[in-house]
Amino acid sequence: MKKVISFSGKGGVGKTTSLVLFLKYILEKNGHINILVIDSDPDANIADVIGQNIHFSDTIGGKMKVLKEKIQKRQLPLDVPKNQIIEGDVYKSIIELDKFDIIEMGRTEGEGCYCYINSVLKNVIDTLSKNYEITLIDSPAGLEHFARKTGRNVTDLIIVTDPSKMGLHTMRRILEITKEVNLRFENIWVLGNRFPDNLTENLEKEIEKLNDDHVKFLGVLPNDDxxxxxxxxxxxxxxxxxxxxxxxxxxxIFSKIL
Ligand SMILES: Nc1ncnc2c1ncn2[C@@H]1O[C@H](COP(=O)(O)OP(=O)(O)OP(=O)(O)O)[C@@H](O)[C@H]1O
Ligand SMILES: [Mg+2]
Structure with a gap:
């Protein structure tokens, strides 16, 4: 059973933190499983949270910057299709750690159109995750990536929210946008993070109000010193x-998913 699990939500609600706790849980449960972590947030990075130092040139953004320069200077070999070069770069960006692999998207810097590159990247990442039993994706905070329909092969969407009006607002917007663009998931989960016990019920009520059987309450994590x-x-x-x-x-909580 292949799982592609994506963490989304408002900025700063704990997407990266909960992803890393999930990763720890999987490593403990199934030490030998093939795991890919995709850090698609150009600003924050998982590497910091797991004590890794990843250089910009090792990120996809870094590799695409070099590629774009080569395209502009017409330095690319004419006999190799561009999408193959991009694919090759993506495979070279896989950082193999002891117990799992990680891909850091990094930022796509500078001016000019990245549309072509981005559309190839989308497909490559879908293909790449087929080689892993579990793929965990740390999404950027905004909603824009949903509108662009990235993450078409995500099986489980986890929407993380903190106990705030804005956190819940973003949760609802994510659900609206994914419907509008017709993104489908096997499961949609809502995870409350930094939740005091007395507000848990409020979150469950908010989920009920959505009137959508597909959206399930995953649980809440407390604030932790x-x-x-x-x-x-x-x-x-x-x-x-x-x-x-x-x-x-x-x-x-995560045993509900895996
Ligand atoms: N349950 C928690 N208890 C205490 N601190 C937490 C908890 N969850 C997250 N934090 C802290 O809150 C901050 C933001 O968390 P995190 O980076 O995981 O959020 P994020 O949603 O990934 O943010 P961004 O949108 O910037 O990527 C971090 O300093 C993190 O250590
Ligand atoms: Mg983050």
Missing amino acids: EISEFNMKGENLLNISQDNLTYQKAKE
Whole structure:
């Protein structure tokens, strides 16, 4: 059973944090499984949270910048189709870590049209995730990538929200836009992050109000001082203790998906 699980939501609600807790859970449960992590957020990066230092030239954005320059200077070989070159670059961008692979999208800098490159990238990433049992995608905070219909092969969409009006507003917008552009998912989950116990019920009510059987309440994670500390000190969140209560809660929640 191949799963492509994407984390989306308003900026700063905890997409990256919950993705890394999920990753820890999978590694613990199925150590030998093939996992790909796609960091498609050009601003924030998972690498920081898991204590990796990834250089811009190793990101897709970095590779595409070089490619664009070559196209402009007409330095590309004429006998190789451009999409093959892009595909090759994507495969070269896979960073193989000990227990999983990671692809960092990085930012596409500078002026000029990236439309062609982006459309090829979309397909390559869909193809690439077929080689992995589990693909975890950290989405950018905005809604724009949904409008562009990236993530057509996502099986599980997790919408993360904090206990705020704006977090919930973004959740509803994501659901509207994915419907408008006809993006389909096997499952749509809502995850509350930094939620105090007394507001959990409110989140469940908000989900009921959507009147959409397809959208399910995944659970809530509390605010956690140890998570803040790991983040501030730049420590690898994958090393958070087994005894951490939020991690224990996360495992229970994520077992609904896998
Ligand atoms: N449950 C939690 N307890 C304590 N701190 C948390 C928790 N969840 C997230 N944080 C902190 O909140 C900040 C934002 O979290 P995170 O980077 O995961 O959000 P994000 O949605 O990925 O943000 P962005 O939209 O910028 O990518 C980080 O400093 C993180 O350590
Ligand atoms: Mg993030």
